Amino acid sequence: xxxxxxxxxxxxxxxxxxxxxxxxxxxxxxxxxxxxxxxxxxxxxxxxxxxxxxxxxxxxxxxxxxxxxxxxxxxxxxxxxxxxxxxxxxxxxxxxxxxxxxxxxxxxxxxxxxxxxxxxxxxxxxxxxxxxxxxxxxxxxxxxxxxxxxxxxxxxxxxxxxxxxxxxxxxxxxxxxxxxxxxxxxxxxxxxxxxxxxxxxxxxxxxxxxxxxxxxxxxxxxxxxxxxxxxxxxxxxxxxxxxxxxxxxxxxxxxxxxxxxxxxxxxxxxxxxxxxxxx
Amino acid sequence: xxxxxxxxxxxxxxxxxxxxxxxxxxxxxxxxxxxxxxxxxxxxxxxxxxxxxxxxxxxxxxxxxxxxxxxxxxxxxxxxxxxxxxxxxxxxxxxxxxxxxxxxxxxxxxxxxxxxxxxxxxxxxxxxxxxxxxxxxxxxxxxxxxxxxxxxxxxxxxxxxxxxxxxxxxxxxxxxxxxxxxxxxxxxxxxxxxxxxxxxxxxxxxxxxxxxxxxxxxxxxxxxxxxxxxxxxxxxxxxxxxxxxxxxxxxxxxxxxxxxxxxxxxxxxxxxxxxxxxx
Numbered sequence: 001x002x003x004x005x006x007x008x009x010x011x012x013x014x015x016x017x018x019x020x021x022x023x024x025x026x027x028x029x030x031x032x033x034x035x036x037x038x039x040x041x042x043x044x045x046x047x048x049x050x051x052x053x054x055x056x057x058x059x060x061x062x063x064x065x066x067x068x069x070x071x072x073x074x075x076x077x078x079x080x081x082x083x084x085x086x087x088x089x090x091x092x093x094x095x096x097x098x099x100x101x102x103x104x105x106x107x108x109x110x111x112x113x114x115x116x117x118x119x120x121x122x123x124x125x126x127x128x129x130x131x132x133x134x135x136x137x138x139x140x141x142x143x144x145x146x147x148x149x150x151x152x153x154x155x156x157x158x159x160x161x162x163x164x165x166x167x168x169x170x171x172x173x174x175x176x177x178x179x180x181x182x183x184x185x186x187x188x189x190x191x192x193x194x195x196x197x198x199x200x201x202x203x204x205x206x207x208x209x210x211x212x213x214x215x216x217x218x219x220x221x222x223x224x225x226x227x228x229x230x231x232x233x234x235x236x237x238x239x240x241x242x243x244x245x246x247x248x249x250x251x252x253x254x255x256x257x258x259x260x261x262x263x264x265x266x267x268x269x270x271x272x273x274x275x276x277x278x279x
Numbered sequence: 280x281x282x283x284x285x286x287x288x289x290x291x292x293x294x295x296x297x298x299x300x301x302x303x304x305x306x307x308x309x310x311x312x313x314x315x316x317x318x319x320x321x322x323x324x325x326x327x328x329x330x331x332x333x334x335x336x337x338x339x340x341x342x343x344x345x346x347x348x349x350x351x352x353x354x355x356x357x358x359x360x361x362x363x364x365x366x367x368x369x370x371x372x373x374x375x376x377x378x379x380x381x382x383x384x385x386x387x388x389x390x391x392x393x394x395x396x397x398x399x400x401x402x403x404x405x406x407x408x409x410x411x412x413x414x415x416x417x418x419x420x421x422x423x424x425x426x427x428x429x430x431x432x433x434x435x436x437x438x439x440x441x442x443x444x445x446x447x448x449x450x451x452x453x454x455x456x457x458x459x460x461x462x463x464x465x466x467x468x469x470x471x472x473x474x475x476x477x478x479x480x481x482x483x484x485x486x487x488x489x490x491x492x493x494x495x496x497x498x499x500x501x502x503x504x505x506x507x508x509x510x511x512x513x514x515x516x517x518x519x520x521x522x523x524x525x526x527x528x529x530x531x532x533x534x535x536x537x538x539x540x541x542x543x544x545x546x547x548x549x550x551x552x553x554x555x556x557x558x
Contacts, residue, residue, distance in 0.1 A: 008501070009539040064343035064542065222287070260288040263343065 001133055004029075010070035011036040014060055019129065023120040024083040030126065031056040033066050037073035038135040044165075044277035045075040045136050046270065049122065049145030049152035052181070053100045056080050059146070062259035068267045072274035075136050079122050081148070083115040096181050097188055103176070104152030105200045107189035116189055119200070123156050123163065142166040142273040146262055147225070148173055148181070150217070154202035154236075158210040166276035168216035168269045170262050171223055174236035175203040181230050203232070206239040214246045216272055218265045220255030280412055283308075289349035290315040293339055298408065302400040303362040304393055309405065310335040312345050316352035317414040323444075323556035324354040324415050325549065328401065328424030328431035331460070332379045335359050338425070341538035347546045351553035354415050358401050360427070362394040375460050376467055382455070383431030384479045386468035395468055398479070402435050402442065421445040421552040425541055426504070427452055427460070429496070433481035433515075437489040445555035447495040447548045449541050450502055453515035454482040460509050482511070485518040493525045495551055497544045499534030 001019035008014075012035040021028040037043050046069070050059050056078040059065065069076045082088075082102030089111040090098035098112075107116035131138045143164050145153040150172025157167035176182020177197050186197045198204035219226060219233050226233070233249055240247040255261040280298035287293075291314040300307040316322050325348070329338050335357040338344065348355045361367075361381030368390040369377035377391075386395035410417045422443050424432040429451025436446035455461020456476050465476045477483035498505060498512050505512070512528055519526040534540040 007535055007537060007539045008499075008533040008543075010543050014539060061341055061538070064346070066539070067343070067542065067546075220287075254287040256286055258286060259340070260286045260293060260345070263346065264287075264289050267346075 001129060009033070010067045012038065012066070012070050014066060016056070021083070021121060021125060023117040023125045024115050026083045026085050026088055026115055028083065028121070029056055029080055031060050031078040032130065032134060033060065033069055033076040034135065035070045035073050035075065038075060042135045042137045043073055043075050044140035044142070045077050045130065046273050046277070047077045047079070047122065047141060047143045049079065049104060049143070049149030050081050051145070051147030051149050052081070053095050054081050054149075055100070058259070062263070063266050064263045065266050065270060068270040072270060074270070074274055074277055075134070077126065077130060079126055082118060088115050097184055101148065101185060103148060103185040103189065103200070104155065105186070105189050108196070109189060109191050112189050118152075119156070122152065123160055139163070140165065140277055142277055144168045144170070144269055144273065145172070146170045147257065151176055151202060154215070155200050155205060157212050158202060158205045159199075161210070161212045164212070165279070166214070166273045167212060168218070168272060170218045170265070171220060171226070171231060171257050172202070172217060172233070173231055175201060175232040177201045177204060178232055178235065179230045203236045203239045206236070206243050206245050209243065211243070211245055215240070215248070216269065217247065217249045218269070219249065219251045220257060220261045221251050221253045222255060223257040225257050280408060288312070289346045291317065291345070291349050293345060295335070300362070300400060300404060302396040302404045305362045305364050305367055307362065307400070308335055308359055310339050310357040311409065311413060312339065312348055312355040313414065314349045314352050314354060317354060321414045321416045322352055322354050323419040323421070324356050324409065325552050325556070326356045326358070326401065326420060326422045326432075328358065328383060328422070328428030329360050330424070330426030330428050331360070332374050333360050334379070337538070341542070342545050343542045344545050344549060347549040351549060353549070353553055353556055354413070356405065356409065358405055361397060367394050376463055380427065380464060382427060382464040382468065382479070383434065384465070384468055387475070388468060388470050391468050398435070401431065402439055418442070419444065419556055421556055423447045423449070423548055423552065424451070425449045426536065430455055430481060433494070434479050434484060436491050437481060437484045438478075440489070440491045443491075444558070445493070445552045446491060447497070447551060449497045449544070450499060450505070450510060450536050451481070451496060451512070452510055454480060454511040456480045456483060457511055457514065458509045482515045482518045485515070485522050485524050488522065490522070490524055494519070494527070495548065496526065496528045497548070498528065498530045499536060499540045500530050500532045501534060502536040504536050
């Protein structure tokens with residue numbers, strides 16, 4: 001991995017790196033915020049998965065997370081949202097399929113199946129790379145994200161309950177099998193057999209017995225995509241209730257789907273993760 | 280004025296408005312953050328002037344100011360950085376002249392002199408409009424800004440010491456008469472007579488006897504534009520020292536010119552202004 005940028009913020013450093021990804025078979029870019037505490041020892045890490053259209057830059061620029069990470073002494077990891085580049089397939093007229101829309105799955109259908117392996121990338125390749133090369137503690141990970149990235153955080157944790165100390169999400173796509181965004185990407189990346197989708201659907205995973213210690217979800221009450229039925233937190237709540245999965249779902253009156261909502265509550269989420277990471 | 284957007288953040292509302300500006304003779308867009316306290320009474324206001332290339336959106340999205348404004352109960356005002364639109368002159372190949380680069384002066388030279396009256400706009404028209412139409416206290420104003428906007432904040436306060444309770448700046452263009460950015464804009468907007476530039480130059484204003492109670496400046500020690508000689512805080516410091524102007528100039532080791540620097544220290548600046556606004 002090669003460092004291509006370093007910006008000081010809140011006493012630590014917001015760095016950007018490039019590397020050749022073995023999972024995605026292309027050059028990938030990601031950002032890491034290293035808090036001041038990382039200069040004197042290894043720190044735990046919170047992985048943040050972003051939503052449709054984002055790169056590694058959006059959350060680090062708009063969410064205001066770095067000050068809290070500095071305070072709690074945890075690193076923030078911002079992966080990209082898909083493989084990217086001229087040699088990577090895309091649907092240029094669509095924001096919700098192809099580049100910028102990896103959906104954190106391992107694609108099995110052509111032309112996506114060569115490179116769209118974001119699930120392996122964020123759960124295995126990237127943590128191993130970072131823990132080998134940066135002052136980041138091995139296997140002391142938490143995960144969160146927004147919208148498509150909230151879906152990603154939920155499935156990564158539910159499928160790997162021993163890999164993450166804690167999981168939270170903002171406005172996650174909770175039941176992609178039943179949402180237009182999810183159906184579009186799952187059909188393209190995984191094919192028509194809905195059985196194969198269940199492996200990457202948080203609601204279906206819980207229905208099928210996946211379990212983690214606790215889940216925190218923040219949802220805006222005036223979120224336009226919630227109203228459209230893209231997010232379906234009520235389906236996830238029902239699955240959790242039926243299967244004894246602990247869930248704190250907070251619907252916050254008047255908030256929309258934007259980073260202004262994330263910025264409002266991300267401090268509480270980072271404190272939640274920091275407590276688990278240091279337990 | 281017409282409200283065109285409203286986003287909930289930190290319990291308050293980040294609103295965007297359009298109006299026909301009498302100073303700038305075009306439609307202008309600006310944003311206002313109203314803290315929760317504004318629902319039950321009028322609140323003081325901090326004006327934030329942004330830098331080259333910005334609109335009203337940059338600071339509200341990237342600086343992370345809203346949470347502090349909510350906490351202290353003060354409104355944030357984000358004007359645009361110039362007149363804008365198809366009927367407004369521009370230098371489309373330049374980022375540092377024309378639209379996005381109003382420099383907070385009243386232009387006297389054609390073709391800029393019809394609409395580039397940002398000084399009148401931010402010191403008179405906008406405050407009067409807001410204090411008449413929003414829950415904002417009359418004449419309880421503070422001002423800050425970044426780079427070109429830091430220059431703007433300094434000159435607005437120095438030229439109107441009774442209009443602002445406090446002034447601060449991040450990485451301001453302290454001596455535009457001696458900086459490439461300043462020379463370019465002042466020549467275009469004000470003409471070749473350098474005497475006329477002194478009215479809009481913080482260092483020259485202090486040299487000529489302007490005075491405010493106190494000034495707080497935050498400067499990144501690794502700021503690329505500081506190294507280029509665009510900002511010249513040392514000239515301003517010398518002028519303040521010679522003329523008995525109180526100044527706290529803090530050079531912060533390792534920080535650049537970006538919003539990541541602002542985000543690091545803006546909480547301290549808002550606390551500084553809040554203390555003055557409530558005194």
